[in-house]
Amino acid sequence: MNNFDANIDRKNTSSVKWDGMKAAFGKNELLPMWVADMDFRPPQEVIDAMKKRVEHGVFGYTIIGDKTAKAIINWTKKRHQWEIKPSWLMYSHGVVPSLGMAIRAFTEVGDKVLLQSPVYTPFFNMIESNMREVINSPLIFKNGRYEIDFADFEEKLKSGVKLFLLCSPHNPSGRVWSKEELVKMAELCREYGVTIASDEIHADIVAAPHRHIPISSLDPSYSNFIVTFMAPSKTFNLAGLQSSFIVVQNPDMKKKLEEIQKKEGFHTLNTFGIMAMEAAYEYGEKWLDDALAYIKENIDFLKKGIEKELPELEVIEPEGTYLVWVDCRKTGLSEKELRERLIEKGGLAVNFGNSYGQGGDGFIRINTACPRSIIEEGIKRLKLAFS
Template structure:
């Protein structure tokens, strides 16, 4: 019986920011008790700074709001930015949060269904374990445990190479779209391997744009509307793939773009 209260991020030319006043207003007016934080943020690619996180945390602590911090993309943070674990901001923040991570995005083992949930607050952790036990889904599968342990023990060199490859793919995508599809604006991600593309300058409705991409460009992107009304003008691309596949996809989109005469 939860209700979702949406407070949109503030869209800037090159990055998004948090609407702190809007969040506090919504907490008070809607009697909010749980805040869902995504850091690094999917889909806009922001890596929230320590100051931003503390300001957000202070608002939630003031109004006794529990923070669930989804940090599943924490291993993908790019040059000039640093990921801050919410629970590591200080004791008061740790006592009011649940931190969620996983090896699934980093090491491509989502099929093993394993994740990590950190709850520093003893009372809250006991409540959580009780609910998990009641759900009957309290035990990890054997392959998930082994896969997680193996990834964290020996996966660092592979991950270092992967991050270099993905950063090159990000730059390639930014350069390609700027050169061949200039009416599409790319938000450079500070973190994650997901590209957030502003298509609002295209003379197409969200429905028309999606049909054009599927039928003409022969691509299946993540349409921004899946993230709510604030994402309707956007498309999302996953660039954590071989360069050849990325090039083929962008070239197909380019041909459809040129055929439309944009």
């Protein structure tokens, strides 16, 4: 039986979320509701697989075998109705490094790379650190929901964009893009000769009735210009094991990515990352369904608590991810004042909206993949911060 209510002490484990607050917020004595990892133990089968490997006691170089590919293929078919082939798979230490690889593989220095803000901060970082130009097509916030400005999206593509970084499901807004939206983005990118690098790391964390659709699965021809990044890290709380995979059907695109990996000296994944990925995808489905139900209850609890105690805040209920985007603009507080209220007065660590680019000012991102008691305490601290 999974006990998601258990408060597991993560302090002094080199946890970014629990031990890294001083660097980010100036103090560690805060309630951490930031960073997209869970406070849950992964499926017991994952822990058992790693224990068994530890007991073996020899940790030499490890190959990524057929068993890993089979586990991924079975998972994507069952959870996303996407049938992929072993020859389409590549591996990486993480989705962010994979985005960097895609930028280097499919663009040149100075080229334009498109994103849709507010969006996951490393999108900006990876474009800029690789000396490419950020082109932004901001999402439209309308009636409590984010939409794509397709007229602007097309104008930006026309401007000479070479690569589009798609965030699907979208972080931080929680949108799960519809089939119609995905097809329209894909068709426009095809029309203007733009490659798509699709970050689908939150693919498995979607609330019914919404369903994640891998964009590359919508049409066989999309494989000519789309590469997809996925991982078990968000799904099963395995981020520290640094294992992800890439789905790339086009042989020429795959060759370009392999050339980048060769230059970086990438050879294989961490032994325990391989073991955990295989075990999670083979045995983790019941655990995930239970976790999704618990997270949904957490989100509902947070939303009701904020509506009752802080009606000036608006919760953007996520269709996917366990991250809740909250609109604080009606408080009239500046970004600096928001930080002071939440950190100094409320003792609460959240992610602040300005780090997600245009459209993020006045918003905060709250992580709900934690025991219910943390949600309860978080609501109290939010109330204190805004009192």
